[in-house]
Amino acid sequence: MDLLDTLLDPWRSGIDRRALLEVTLLGIACGALSFWIVAFRLSYPAESLAHGLLPGLVVAALLGIPLLVGAGAGVGVATAAVALAARDERIGADTATAVVVTGMFGLGALLALSPDAPARLGDLLFGDPLGVTDTDLAAAAGLIAVGGPLLLALHRPLCAVAFDPGTACSLGISAGLARAAVLGLLATALAVAVQGLGTLLVLAVLIAPAAAVGRHARSPGRAMGASAAIAVGAGIVGIYASAGLGTAAGASVALVLCLSVALSVVARRLGRGGRRRVWLAQAGRAFDGEP
Amino acid sequence: MSNVRAHSAVLGYGGQAVLSGLELSVEAGRSVCVLGPNGGGKTTLFRALTGDLAPLAGTLSVAGRPAYVAQTDRTRLDFPVSALDVALMGTLAAGRWWLPSRRTQRRTAFDSLARVGLGDVADAAFGELSGGQRQRVLIARALVQDARVVLLDEPLAGVDPASAERITSLFAELRAEGRTVLVSTHDVDSAAAFDLVLCLNGRQIAFDSPAKALSRSTLEQTYGSEIVVIEHGDRQIRAVTAKHHEH
Numbered sequence: 001m002d003l004l005d006t007l008l009d010p011w012r013s014g015i016d017r018r019a020l021l022e023v024t025l026l027g028i029a030c031g032a033l034s035f036w037i038v039a040f041r042l043s044y045p046a047e048s049l050a051h052g053l054l055p056g057l058v059v060a061a062l063l064g065i066p067l068l069v070g071a072g073a074g075v076g077v078a079t080a081a082v083a084l085a086a087r088d089e090r091i092g093a094d095t096a097t098a099v100v101v102t103g104m105f106g107l108g109a110l111l112a113l114s115p116d117a118p119a120r121l122g123d124l125l126f127g128d129p130l131g132v133t134d135t136d137l138a139a140a141a142g143l144i145a146v147g148g149p150l151l152l153a154l155h156r157p158l159c160a161v162a163f164d165p166g167t168a169c170s171l172g173i174s175a176g177l178a179r180a181a182v183l184g185l186l187a188t189a190l191a192v193a194v195q196g197l198g199t200l201l202v203l204a205v206l207i208a209p210a211a212a213v214g215r216h217a218r219s220p221g222r223a224m225g226a227s228a229a230i231a232v233g234a235g236i237v238g239i240y241a242s243a244g245l246g247t248a249a250g251a252s253v254a255l256v257l258c259l260s261v262a263l264s265v266v267a268r269r270l271g272r273g274g275r276r277r278v279w280l281a282q283a284g285r286a287f288d289g290e291p
Numbered sequence: 292m293s294n295v296r297a298h299s300a301v302l303g304y305g306g307q308a309v310l311s312g313l314e315l316s317v318e319a320g321r322s323v324c325v326l327g328p329n330g331g332g333k334t335t336l337f338r339a340l341t342g343d344l345a346p347l348a349g350t351l352s353v354a355g356r357p358a359y360v361a362q363t364d365r366t367r368l369d370f371p372v373s374a375l376d377v378a379l380m381g382t383l384a385a386g387r388w389w390l391p392s393r394r395t396q397r398r399t400a401f402d403s404l405a406r407v408g409l410g411d412v413a414d415a416a417f418g419e420l421s422g423g424q425r426q427r428v429l430i431a432r433a434l435v436q437d438a439r440v441v442l443l444d445e446p447l448a449g450v451d452p453a454s455a456e457r458i459t460s461l462f463a464e465l466r467a468e469g470r471t472v473l474v475s476t477h478d479v480d481s482a483a484a485f486d487l488v489l490c491l492n493g494r495q496i497a498f499d500s501p502a503k504a505l506s507r508s509t510l511e512q513t514y515g516s517e518i519v520v521i522e523h524g525d526r527q528i529r530a531v532t533a534k535h536h537e538h
Contacts, residue, residue: 039370153389160380163370163417164429169343170359171383171436217371218416 010243018137019129022196023235023253025140026205029147030189031231032224034210036151036182039162039220043207044094045082045183048101050190050206052078054108054199057124062117068139071191078104079187108199127198127250129239136195143192147185151224154181159220197250204254205231212257212264234260292354294319294440294471295340299349302332302339308347309335312494317473317487319354319439320466324482324501325475327491328514333475336491337442340473354471356384357440358433362448363425368418374428375413378404381435396435403431408457423454430461441465443474447481459484479510 010016037046056074060067081104085096112121123131151158161168161178168175186206194202209227217223238253245252293316300313310332317323327333338344339351341359358381378400379392392400404413407427412420417428426446433441447455465472466486474485482488488504490496490513497504497513 039367156380156383156392157388159370159372159376160383162367163372163377163380164361164366166343166361166365167341167359167432169338170341170357170442171380172356172386173383173388215369215371219371219373219376223371 006244007240010239015130016239016243018132019196019239019249020236021137022129022132022140023239024232025137025144026193026196027209027232027235028228029140029143030193030205031209031228032151033147033182033185033189034206034208034231035213035220035224035227036158036162037186037206038210039158040179040182042179042182042186045097046186046190046206047203048082048097049075049078049187050194050199050203052082052101052104053190053194054105054124055111056108057194057199058108058111058117061124062111066135067195068135068191071194072188075187075191079183105199123198125198125200126248127194127196127201129196129249129253130242132196136192139192139195143189147189150181150185154178155220158182162220197254201250201254204257205235208257208261209234212260214264214268216264216268230260231257292319293317294354295323295352295473297349297351300339300346300351301348302335302344302351303347304335304344306347310491310493310495313349313351314495315489315498317471319471320469321486322462322466322472322474323487323489324485325473325489325491326477326479326482326510326513327475331492331513332494333491334444337444337473337475340440340442354439356436356438357442358384358436358438360426360429360433360441360443360446362445363422363429366417366425366429370418372417373414374404374409374417374420374424374431375400377417377428378413378431378435381432384436384438400431400435403434404428406434407431407461421451421454423450426450427454427457430458438470440471440473443472445475445477447476447478479505 010020037043053071053074056070056072056077057067058070060070060073078101081100082097085091085100086093088096091099108124109121111117112124157173157178158181160171160173161175165175168178189206190202193205197205209231210223212230213223213226217226234256235253238256239249241247241256242249242252295315295317297313297315301308301311302313303309309330313336325333325336335344337359339346340353340357342356375397379396381403382392382396382400401410401413404410407430409424409427409431412424417425420428430443430446446458450458462472462474476482482505483501485501487498488501489498490504490509492513492515497509
């Protein structure tokens with residue numbers, strides 16, 4: 001009974017129930033999307049956008065408008081600034097992105113640390129799943145409602161481009177548009193998920209699930225499903241851990257997500273070691289003339 | 292009827308010409324061997340023919356959308372797709388990309404895999420196949436496209452002899468079906484088996500029958516010091532000393 005009570009306790013509290021719902025909804029949407037972010041090698045742009053949207057969040061907090069609006073505007077400005085800076089070939093895309101993102105992050109921190117700022121910088125940086133509102137939950141549900149059908153419709157072109165971008169044109173598909181579609185979904189997911197996990201930790205739910213699945217899946221559909229399941233599971237375990245240990249909820253969720261990647265790597269190495277042992281045993285038998 | 296036609300075409304990147312002076316006309320059912328050194332413009336020509344690159348000057352036209360078989364090392368071996376999934380990607384060329392693939396399309400993809408001799412590994416992961424098998428899967432994807440023009444970039448590079456034989460016999464089958472086949476290669480000696488030879492080295496050096504295009508002077512203009520001619524009795528063996536890379 002004690003164990004059952006422990007498991008049900010968070011669901012009895014309104015705050016924890018919202019947090020569990022938020023990580024479940026975000027886990028489904030961001031977990032599935034993480035497969036495409038990793039497949040299109042967009043982890044670095046994802047990190048850049050997540051950090052670059054901080055000024056938008058702070059300005060929204062200062063003006064008293066919903067953080068979701070600020071996050072959306074922040075992603076838009078960060079994307080435009082990175083795209084503009086990257087056009088200068090003398091600087092180079094990576095350097096330009098690093099400079100622009102660091103500058104925007106610094107600007108966000110400057111604004112957040114001003115005496116007029118009502119929101120704590122920590123909430124914006126590390127998020128607070130326990131503080132999500134009905135609007136945040138509706139936004140996360142909306143992300144699934146819009147992103148799900150979009151990913152379904154784009155599934156075949158995204159597979160073709162991720163697998164072999166050089167041939168996409170001869171198949172009548174624009175590799176640039178496919179990449180832009182994933183970037184657009186990434187930007188939207190960032191704007192929504194940053195409420196719960198903050199600009200520094202949100203990346204965990206957008207990268208770690210796919211990294212944990214790695215080469216275990218046999219098809220993109222299964223990889224997306226497994227990524228979503230890992231993200232939801234890690235989110236729920238993180239909230240329980242936070243409630244049980246009294247740790248910060250956002251950081252707990254992010255840590256469990258990263259732990260899932262470490263576990264996956266260990267499992268893969270053990271599996272490879274197991275296969276190697278089987279192969280060595282077979283080779284040994286063959287050497288000994290056994291069948 | 293010409294399936295591929297070029298007139299004073301100049302191709303390149305960012306305004307910089309990589310290949311100039313293209314004058315081509317290739318009819319249906321003909322095969323063309325594209326020869327050239329590293330950076331000579333072979334891949335650039337193929338990218339322009341797929342529509343990925345617009346000519347900087349002149350005109351370049353292709354009948355329909357060509358099927359393109361790139362080198363296997365351009366594909367992602369860690370992407371979780373089966374051989375059948377890859378062949379099915381060829382159905383995207385027919386449009387309606389937003390719909391799931393139909394049963395008839397899956398049948399066509401499977402038949403194409405069977406045609407290249409890989410019907411028994413249709414469900415195998417692409418990344419776990421041998422280099423020759425992967426090349427044949429990519430050719431199966433091109434067959435699914437049912438294109439009038441098929442472009443193959445170094446299709447025999449690094450493939451096993453069985454795969455090479457199967458791929459070579461496919462060239463003849465595609466020609467017999469009235470398709471135009473363009474194959475880029477470094478194997479100068481294999482060029483004699485094609486209807487036409489196109490020699491490139493930053494510009495069009497020659498475009499003619501193998502008997503005329505494979506002369507010593509043309510090959511020296513095409514490859515410069517990269518070409519080695521070995522006298523072996525009454526037969527000359529020509530070899531290119533460098534490895535291929537993009538352009």
